[in-house]
Amino acid sequence: MSANNSTLLSIRDLKVHFDLGGGGLLDKLLGKNPEKRVVKAVDGVSLEIYERETLGLVGESGCGKSTLGRAILRLTEPTAGQVFYRDRDLARLSQRQLREQRRHLQIIFQDPYASLNPRMTVGQIVGEPLETFRLARGREVEKRVQELLETVGLSKRFVKRYPHEFSGGQRQRIGIARALAVDPDFIVADEPISALDVSIQAQIMNLLDRLRREKNLTYLFISHDLRAIRHVSDRVAVMYLGKLVEIAEAKSIYKEPLMPYTKALISAVPVPDPQVEATRQRIMLEGDVPSPINPPSGCPFHTRCPYAIDVCKDVVPSLVEIKPSHFAACIRISPAQPHIEDVAPGAAPGLE
């Protein structure tokens, strides 16, 4: 799919660093925070997002996936790098120019309880973008709002109700209706189903899929839920401590993860099948995810990687096309030797 469609968004070496202070003279004198502390939430990510695809972005807490999603839309300001949308670098636009572009790029938030203004009616929430972008006025707005509610499977009667009168799943639908109001090209869905019950998750995933087909949308679907990601995505990108470590077609990531972190991630997902669960071999990682404040040197995963060798702490691996359309960042594998279990101990074929 990726080869046939054109690129909608091109992200180049995007960085989002948060300065926590420290390292100043006073800090040194007082003995606290003698080092400058920077949270490298997103640390040099390059990515293409193709038209009409759903790109899944997966990773655990602190990997930077939500920050990446927000930085693309400049809800969080990038520290460095470029975000090209149809030949315009969003990161360089003025506020006014950005506002015009925002019409094409929307977001659905994780928390259906926090992302809707409790003092606005559903009608006002869904209608607001139409007025902000001057896409409709008066009766037109009402009509469009009703259409949108129907599109997301909500009754027109709900127009005058307030968010607190709805369940989590319904609120998420309201958030989706709001994102669709301006007829965007691209939607960042930031953990859109995590807060919902299992049976409702399926409903929302199906809804998003149908909308994508009907309206030719492109999604960046951010989630820590690997099963959901696998189901909705065409391609999947895996992040770890601010870096992209693997990207491939969804079924390849699942069937044949190449980078050790991805392998551990996939193996950790519980499968609803007692036979499989009883017999599977899991890759257990030791300890916690290191802090994104001053992350490990070299490959960020080397501190927990069962295959790490000495040189892993010195070299930051780049994403290499190990198999066709399957990229992984690991110096211990190469196109000639894609499976790390078969690589000789101590060898790093990716460096040669």
Next chain:
Amino acid sequence: MTMTPSSDGNLLEVKNLRTYFETDDGTVKAVDDISFQLKRGETLGIVGESGSGKSVTNLSVIRLIPEPPGKIVSGEILFNGTDLLLLSNEAIRKIRGRRIAMIFQDPMTSLNPFMKISRQLMEMTQLHLGHTKAQARDHAVQMLETVGIPDARERADSYPHEFSGGMRQRVMIAMALSCEPELLIADEPTTALDVTIQAQILELIKTLKRKTGTSVILITHDLGVVAGMTDHVIVMYAGKIFEQAPTKELFSVPGNPYTKGLLRSVPDPTAEQGKLYQIPGLPPDVAHLKPGCPFAQRCDYTQDICRHEFPPFVQLNADHYSLCHFAREVYSESGGTPA
């Protein structure tokens, strides 16, 4: 407190439990006449979505239901043959923590943020096991080591906020198991954790269970976790048990439409799928349940009788029950042979 011998190797027997809450909206029958058993050494999974009553069930077992607005209206909770509902507050306090321990979803809210971890652990054994300060401290460090806290001796004197989510959950487990309870109730212990940390914690619970022989009740909405961790499963919906079976049976030959729906709506990562099966509609308003089956509006098998008559609890075979007018048909369809 004298221990009466339990019947049939059952550590816990819950009989006809009813826990209701009085709200402005009416009486919420959070748990409405449920019965189940837990055999010694086994892990029982309780699965359900929001409003199913799974958490209230477990809070009822250890009598942590706030009264008012809640009340355990009727039923028996036999722990080793003794009915916990008949005990005085003082007697139940001796059991809680010592013989029945509980770990919750969010370790940050269950740990005292103002107390060092060591002190919180020591409190348990000083109170329940009569340890001296020195004994308690040694035991605390040992427990922290057992649950895999690195540098346990040094870190014992840290505060909860100095630990990550996964580590805090390990501390909770250490606290729960420090008095070697007979029963551990874990309420969504890994829902708030990353998937690789979840795998570690679940593996830890499994290992400790093997070492100490503790019986476990595991509450979760994640069917994958149920498949990997439990021997028997109870599926709850609207305060009732909809299906009850050994784990392998529940997954291979479900006998209830709700269970079937749930199993089908979890994406299968190993297979290509088109549209995901979805259970239509919303979970019911437990304060205003309509007559008949609470799942009737959302069920693929609904017929007239379902909307008018409450379904029977049908026994499908030795250990497998389903609350449904068409339990036998659903079971046969799954490939089961009703006894």
